[in-house]
Structures are given as structure tokens and as C-alpha cells.
Amino acid sequence: MTADPPALRARGLTKDFRGFRAVDGVDLTVAQGRVHALVGPNGAGKTTLFNLLTGFLPVTAGRIEVAGADVTGLAPEGFARRGVARSFQITSLFGQLTAREHVALALQSGSALAWQFWRSAKLMRRYDARAMELLDMVGLADLAETTADALAYGRKRALELALALALEPKVLLLDEPTAGMGLEDVDRTVALIAAVRQGRTVVMVEHNMSVVGALADRVTVLQAGRVLVEGAYDEVRADERVISAYLGE
Ligand code: ADP
Numbered sequence: 001m002t003a004d005p006p007a008l009r010a011r012g013l014t015k016d017f018r019g020f021r022a023v024d025g026v027d028l029t030v031a032q033g034r035v036h037a038l039v040g041p042n043g044a045g046k047t048t049l050f051n052l053l054t055g056f057l058p059v060t061a062g063r064i065e066v067a068g069a070d071v072t073g074l075a076p077e078g079f080a081r082r083g084v085a086r087s088f089q090i091t092s093l094f095g096q097l098t099a100r101e102h103v104a105l106a107l108q109s110g111s112a113l114a115w116q117f118w119r120s121a122k123l124m125r126r127y128d129a130r131a132m133e134l135l136d137m138v139g140l141a142d143l144a145e146t147t148a149d150a151l152a153y154g155r156k157r158a159l160e161l162a163l164a165l166a167l168e169p170k171v172l173l174l175d176e177p178t179a180g181m182g183l184e185d186v187d188r189t190v191a192l193i194a195a196v197r198q199g200r201t202v203v204m205v206e207h208n209m210s211v212v213g214a215l216a217d218r219v220t221v222l223q224a225g226r227v228l229v230e231g232a233y234d235e236v237r238a239d240e241r242v243i244s245a246y247l248g249e
């Protein structure tokens with residue numbers, strides 16, 4: 001019996017910006033069903049790596065595989081088709097649309113033929129029903145008819161997550177899911193990620209180490225574009241190299 005291929009694997013991943021090497025030969029293996037955190041001081045290359053792993057930036061060198069298939073060089077849509085989705089940014093929310101309309105729209109855009117059936121009331125009802133399920137999952141059922149503009153910050157972040165979930169991802173990438181949140185929203189988001197990880201693989205860039213400790217099975221610490229340490233949270237946290245990397249931030 002052969003083992004399942006990793007959900008996501010990067011080999012020798014490298015990104016240059018006009019001669020500046022932001023990501024430098026990164027190897028990363030994310031097993032299926034795991035939560036894997038990318039951490040590191042500012043400028044370590046986390047965002048760049050995240051963009052490479054979702055096809056938002058082309059690689060300078062290296063290879064990316066999703067469930068064993070080579071996806072290097074594909075556009076974000078190609079990654080999405082293979083089950084990789086990232087949380088949308090708040091900047092991509094349309095202020096005047098309600099939470100339900102946002103999720104229904106994301107469900108439609110994930111379906112190639114959906115636009116042909118735009119007027120099909122049956123299909124729209126199906127999208128609306130699924131949209132409500134997703135909003136319920138992220139704790140927004142009561143706010144389904146609220147426009148994005150009127151949602152508080154933490155609720156907007158929850159809506160972003162619902163939009164990513166609308167793509168039915170096998171691998172969900174989250175870019176700083178708790179950034180800028182107060183304690184209550186952080187706790188709510190941790191519980192939410194713990195729920196949505198069921199049946200999925202999650203890769204997240206996260207600064208808040210208590211969030212990493214609560215959720216991550218594996219942690220990769222980046223520094224100056226390279227992997228400094230990889231391991232379980234407790235190992236990584238106790239590692240002298242990690243402590244000095246953060247002290248030098
Ligand atoms: P992190 O997310 O860990 O803070 P980034 O991936 O944002 O790190 O940045 C890593 C390095 O790459 C930084 O030195 C940053 O200035 C540089 N960098 C990121 N994006 C670009 C870009 N588009 N052009 C030039 N340099 C960039």
C-alpha cells in the first residue's frame with residue numbers, strides 16, 4: 001500500500017524580486033488533514049511564500065505539487081481547480097452586497113456553467129441554501145442580510161472565510177486569520193478554524209503564537225527567505241534559533 005501524497009508540497013521554492021531573493025529554496029511538505037503554520041519575523045518571506053503556494057505569484061525556481069500533481073506555473077484558477085483556495089481579502093468585498101449575496105456569488109463563480117443559468121430560479125435557490133449553510137458555519141447566519149459595509153471587522157473576516165469555503169477547497173490557505181482582532185474575535189476565529197479544518201488541510205500565516213499553539217500540527221519558521229526550523233509547536237517554540245530570530249526582529 002502506498003501512502004497518500006502530501007496535500008501540498010514545495011521543493012526548492014525560490015522567488016526573486018529584481019535580484020532580491022525573498023524566498024530562497026524553501027522545502028515544505030503539508031500532510032493531508034493537517035494544520036500547518038508559517039511563522040517568522042517581519043520580512044521573512046511568509047507572504048511571498050503564501051502567494052507562491054496559491055499561484056498568485058509565479059515562481060522563480062522550484063516546484064509545487066498538490067496531492068502529488070505538479071501545479072508549478074498555473075494561475076490561481078488552476079490551483080483552485082485542484083482544490084487550493086485562499087481566504088479572500090476584505091478589500092475584495094463589495095460593500096453594498098449582503099453577506100448571503102457574497103457567498104452565493106462565490107458559489108456561482110466556482111461553477112463553470114453557472115452564468116448560463118443566471119436566471120434559473122432553481123439554481124439560485126440552491127446557491128442561496130448552500131450560502132446559508134456556509135454563513136451558518138462561520139457564525140453569520142443572523143447577519144445574512146447585512147451588507148458587507150455594515151459588518152464589524154471580525155465579521156468581515158468570517159465572511160472572507162465563507163467565500164473561500166464556497167470553493168469547496170481541500171487545501172485552505174489563510175493569511176493572518178486573526179490579524180487586527182480583539183480577544184473575543186480571536187477566540188471565535190480559533191474555534192471556527194478548528195471546525196472548518198475537519199476534512200481539509202489548512203496552511204496559515206499567523207503571527208499570534210497562542211493561535212498557532214492552539215491549532216497547528218506543524219510549524220515552519222522562516223527567516224530571510226529560508227526555513228529556519230520545522231517541527232511541532234512545542235519543539236519550535238523552545239528552539240534557540242527561533243528565539244533569537246524573534247529577538248532580533
Ligand atoms: P513577511 O510576510 O514574512 O513579512 P514578505 O514575503 O512580505 O515577508 O517579504 C519578504 C521580503 O521580500 C521583504 O524584504 C520584502 O521587502 C520583499 N518583497 C516582498 N514583496 C516584494 C515585491 N513585490 N518587490 C520587491 N520586494 C518585495
